[in-house]
Structures are given as C-alpha cells and as structure tokens.
Amino acid sequence: MDECLLKTHNICKEFSSVPVLTNINLEIIRGEILGIIGENGAGKSTLMKIFSGIYKPTSGEIHYEGKRVFIHDPLSAKNLGISILPQEFNLVNELSLYDNIFLGSEIRKKFGFLDKKKMMERTIELLKELEVEIKPDEKIENLSTAQKQMVEICKAVAMDAKLLIMDEPTTVLTRFEIDILFRLMRRLKKQGTTIIYISHKLKEVKAICDRVMVLRDGVLVCTEMIQNISVLEMAKSMVGRELSQVFPEKKRPEPEIVFEVKNLCVPRILDNVGFQLRKGEILGFAGLVDAGRTEMAETIMGIRKRSSGQMFLNGNEIDISKPQDAVDNGIDYLSEDRQGAGILTSFTVIQNTTLVSLASYCTSFIKYIIKKKEEESTLRHKERFNIKTPGLDVKLEYLSGGNQQKVSLAKSIDPAPEVLIANEPTRGVDVSAKQEIYRFINSLSENGLSCIFISSEQEEIIGMCHRVIVMKDGRIMGTVEGENINEEEIMFLATGVREGAT
Structure with missing residues (x-):
C-alpha cells in the first residue's frame, strides 16, 4: 500500500483574480498527524476547503490513494473518506445533538425508517470518549460554545474517516478538554486515521503532531519533522521576522x-x-x-x-x-461565538464595525447615516488592528477567521x-x-x-x-x-x- 494518502501538485486558488494559494505541493502520509500553521490569511482554511469540496482549486491536481481525484463538493469528499471539523460551527440549533451528528449520514432501518435508537447509542459512545456529559437528545441551542465544539468533534469522528481535518479545534476548550481531545487523536492515529491539525497554538502543534507545514501568504514555506523545529522557529517561519x-x-x-x-x-x-x-x-x-x-x-x-x-x-x-x-x-461585549453572536458575515467591514454604535454616525433629525464619518472611523480601526482586507466594503465572509475576529473587536470598542x-x-x-x-x-x-x-x-x-x-x-x-x-x-x-x- 502506498504510504502517501493525499498528494497535491501545484494547487492554486484565486478569488476575483487575487491569489490566495500559489503552487502548493504537499504529501500527506497515512496514519500521521500533520500540523499546518500560518498567520491569518495565509491560506490554511482555504486549502482545507479545497480538500473537503467546499472550494474548487483554480488550477492544480489532487491525488488521493494513488489516483487523481476531483473533489466537486462535500459529498464527493465524504465518499472519499474525508471529514472536516470546521473553524466555525456548522450545526442546526433547532435539532438535537444526535440529529446534528448524523445529519446527512443517518442510520436507517429496513424500508428507510430512521434508527433513532442506534444513532442515540452511537452518540452516547462518542460523548463518552470525549468525557462530555450531555444528553444525546439535547437541543444544540441549549449548549454552551465549548459543548458545541465537542459536538462538532463527535460529528467529524462519527463517519470513521480516512482523513480527518481539524481546523482550530481547541480555540474554546480548556487544558482539561484539550488533553481529552489529544487522547482521542492518538487513538485514531493508532487505528490508521490520518489527521490534519490546523492551529495557532504552537505548543499544541509541537505536542501532538508528527510533522508541521508552514504557509505564508498562500505559499508553502517549509515542512519539518516536529522534533526538528522549535516553537520559536515555527513562529519565525510563520511571520518571516523576529518576534x-x-x-x-x-x-x-x-x-x-x-x-x-x-x-x-x-x-x-x-x-x-x-x-x-x-x-x-x-x-x-x-x-x-x-x-x-x-x-x-x-x-x-x-x-x-x-x-x-x-x-x-x-x-x-x-x-x-x-x-x-x-x-x-x-459596557460592551466581545462574544466568544464570533459568527453566532459577534459579527454578520453577509455585512461589510464598515457595517460590522459600526453596528453597535450606528446612532452616533447619524444626523440628529432624520437619522441619515453620515457615510464619510463611518468610513473614516472604520479606516482608523483597520489600521489600528492591522485588519487584512481588500477594502472596507468587502463582506466579512471573504475574510480569514482571524481578521473577522479583529473586526469583531473593533465593533466592541467603537462605542468607546x-x-x-x-x-x-x-x-x-x-x-x-x-x-x-x-x-x-x-x-x-x-x-x-x-x-x-x-x-x-x-x-x-x-x-x-x-x-x-x-x-x-x-x-x-x-x-x-x-x-x-x-x-x-x-x-x-x-x-x-x-x-x-x-
């Protein structure tokens, strides 16, 4: 059996003629945990969305289990045995925990009826592995942010994937929950599952990964065995300068x-x-x-x-x-649930930044928004936080997660x-x-x-x-x-x- 599970050849991705990934060539070995690191906007999540069928590459090839493949959509990825734990929650609040875990992959009885009993039993097993005490029929809307993250992990693990992509899985977890997750990852690795682990927490990358790949501005800078690179060297490779x-x-x-x-x-x-x-x-x-x-x-x-x-x-x-x-x-609040309660991804950078304090940008009588004042204030926040965006009128859905977080923070302090x-x-x-x-x-x-x-x-x-x-x-x-x-x-x-x- 070929040691290489997934291989890319000159993968490129552009959005509106702006390059996001340039000639990415990598090999992912069966049964390894590969860390991928880089600054916000480096292209990490974009590359993972190509592997999971959410985006299509502008050019380049993907080879999976020795054959060239075309991952047209998430279903194609799923059929190949690729599962992704996304950076942002992808759960249906109105449905139960077990409904979410098996959404699109429901266990059925004869004649197509849902086997709710088996789905609940499997959900209990997954929750037990993660040492989480939640009822399998609990509605997602009643869960905390950290509990939702654990459900996302269960959902990704439930399909017994050959390649499991984890995009920032520990951002809302404490050390205790992270240790539980790492034990699960090591068990999956022993069973032959290949894991891609994306994180900004470099000490965690050092602790759990076999190799680490560094992306900077959409370009693959280096790939190293984890024992050959220190946390400080990782950080320097990411930013290209001393910290x-x-x-x-x-x-x-x-x-x-x-x-x-x-x-x-x-x-x-x-x-x-x-x-x-x-x-x-x-x-x-x-x-x-x-x-x-x-x-x-x-x-x-x-x-x-x-x-x-x-x-x-x-x-x-x-x-x-x-x-x-x-x-x-x-008193103002920066929410931990960025996309759920912090920002509106369909709104622009300006619209998000001034959302809470919009009244202060309006004329006294007819409440007409003074666009110039709004734009000047947002520009100051952009420079203050070093927000990477093609323009202030760009919708937040096109920004990296880290830059979305900076906009959310700018929104929180805009009312002073x-x-x-x-x-x-x-x-x-x-x-x-x-x-x-x-x-x-x-x-x-x-x-x-x-x-x-x-x-x-x-x-x-x-x-x-x-x-x-x-x-x-x-x-x-x-x-x-x-x-x-x-x-x-x-x-x-x-x-x-x-x-x-x-």
Whole structure:
C-alpha cells in the first residue's frame, strides 16, 4: 500500500483574480498527524476547503490513494473518506445533538425508517470518549460554545474517516478538554486515521503532531519533522521576522472601583457571583468548560435574565435588562461565538464595525447615516488592528477567521465603552495578531478602560491580567493575584481541589 494518502501538485486558488494559494505541493502520509500553521490569511482554511469540496482549486491536481481525484463538493469528499471539523460551527440549533451528528449520514432501518435508537447509542459512545456529559437528545441551542465544539468533534469522528481535518479545534476548550481531545487523536492515529491539525497554538502543534507545514501568504514555506523545529522557529517561519515579547508589561491599575457586581444569580447557572473591577484593570476570569464565565458575561449584558443581584457603575446602581441597556451604560461585549453572536458575515467591514454604535454616525433629525464619518472611523480601526482586507466594503465572509475576529473587536470598542467584557478575544488568531490584540487591550487599560478578560488559555490569563477570578459550576471559587497567578493555583481552584478567598 502506498504510504502517501493525499498528494497535491501545484494547487492554486484565486478569488476575483487575487491569489490566495500559489503552487502548493504537499504529501500527506497515512496514519500521521500533520500540523499546518500560518498567520491569518495565509491560506490554511482555504486549502482545507479545497480538500473537503467546499472550494474548487483554480488550477492544480489532487491525488488521493494513488489516483487523481476531483473533489466537486462535500459529498464527493465524504465518499472519499474525508471529514472536516470546521473553524466555525456548522450545526442546526433547532435539532438535537444526535440529529446534528448524523445529519446527512443517518442510520436507517429496513424500508428507510430512521434508527433513532442506534444513532442515540452511537452518540452516547462518542460523548463518552470525549468525557462530555450531555444528553444525546439535547437541543444544540441549549449548549454552551465549548459543548458545541465537542459536538462538532463527535460529528467529524462519527463517519470513521480516512482523513480527518481539524481546523482550530481547541480555540474554546480548556487544558482539561484539550488533553481529552489529544487522547482521542492518538487513538485514531493508532487505528490508521490520518489527521490534519490546523492551529495557532504552537505548543499544541509541537505536542501532538508528527510533522508541521508552514504557509505564508498562500505559499508553502517549509515542512519539518516536529522534533526538528522549535516553537520559536515555527513562529519565525510563520511571520518571516523576529518576534518580540508576547505579553506587554502590566501597569498597576488605579484603586477606584468602576464596576461592581453583587450576588448575581441565575437559577441552575450562577450562584451569588460578586466582584469589583478597578479603573484600568484587566480582571481575568478562568475556569473549566461550563464554569459559568460566559453565562456571567451574558447576564451582565442583559442577554440572560437574572433572578437576583445588583450591578453598580461608578457607585451608581444600574439596571440592565437587554444588551442596549449595557451599551448605553458604557459596557460592551466581545462574544466568544464570533459568527453566532459577534459579527454578520453577509455585512461589510464598515457595517460590522459600526453596528453597535450606528446612532452616533447619524444626523440628529432624520437619522441619515453620515457615510464619510463611518468610513473614516472604520479606516482608523483597520489600521489600528492591522485588519487584512481588500477594502472596507468587502463582506466579512471573504475574510480569514482571524481578521473577522479583529473586526469583531473593533465593533466592541467603537462605542468607546468604559467597561469591555472580552470573551476569548484571541480566538482563532495567529501569534502575531495575538500580540497586537494584547498590546491594544493593554493600551486601552492604561488609558483608563476596565476590562473583564475571559479566556480558556491560561498562558494569556497569566500574562495579561492584574487579578484572576476562578469559577466552577457557576460559583466563584477564589481570586489570585500577584505571584499567585500561576497555572497550579488556577487549576486547584478550577477543579475544586482548593477554595480560596474572594
């Protein structure tokens, strides 16, 4: 049997005559885990969409199991045994978990009737492998973002693929869930499954992959055995330059309390959550999946209804029952679910950036949008965040995931909030873009903005935050600060081994 499962010859892809991939030649070996890395817009997801039949190459050839193949659509890819775990969720909210996992691949009885029992049994097996406790008939709309990611993993694994493509599978998972995923990947590898693993988390690539391929501006820069390349060398290959210190220096926040939450409760979700946020402080919230961090943020923003609790801004009690109330009070939110709640991919860069603050771009009387003012503001954000886009009138569906995230962040700070809740702010962005976002959030805090910083990446929680509040099962387990902000202290609190002072 040929060792090579998939081989490409001079694959090129253009969008409106703009090259996105140029002469990609690669070989993927059976039973290996191949890491693919690169900056946002490097062409990683585009190449994977060609392999999975979503895009067709402009030119070039694909050989699969020794034969030239034409992958016309996702069904063609599926018939070849190629399965993809996409960067963005591809789930039907109104359907159950097992319906989503087997959508288009339903298990049937005689005469074509659906075998719901077998589908539910197989779903339970998959969930057990990932150590996830969700009922197989639970609706997707009731799941958290991390739970949805686990369902996407189950969905990709369920078809017993020969080639499994994972595009940023760990962006919303904590270390605990990532370890479970890696164990599953190693089991699949032993069974002969070939895995392509795309990630901006270079330490994870180093830990799980056999080889790593680097893309830069649509060109294959190098392919190396994982033991022959360090994390720093990977980063340099991606960006083509030296990288400075990842996290900016922390400046001491002012003692003034800007925002305070007291006894915030949501039945079965939040239990007496309370904290204070100082002026210019970056306050981290850490915890495992389902700790209640996102639910807390959504309750503060008025997305979820609280049963009790009080909120104070600059010493004055505020009542927030809907997101607009929060914005009006100077509180804004960067959602962890970029495409679900953060941006509108069918809208342009300008339309997304000014979406929350559109009223400030309108004339006083007839509410006519001042286009020039809107464009000038968006251009400033584009330059500030180094957003890579052919133009401000381009729809977000044509931007890479990382550049979509930058637009989402620009939208969140466009109203000039006093408090920013940043939920997974670097989700799906490359190492260089992460540095830009870290520096930008840090500069905002130095200028007086107070930030609630929610992240599943302990490294950035430790590197960015002045204090860290750790949650578990909707409760605050403790607060760490100073030298105590380290992985061990955070994990002790997150797992319930220790309960600290709040």
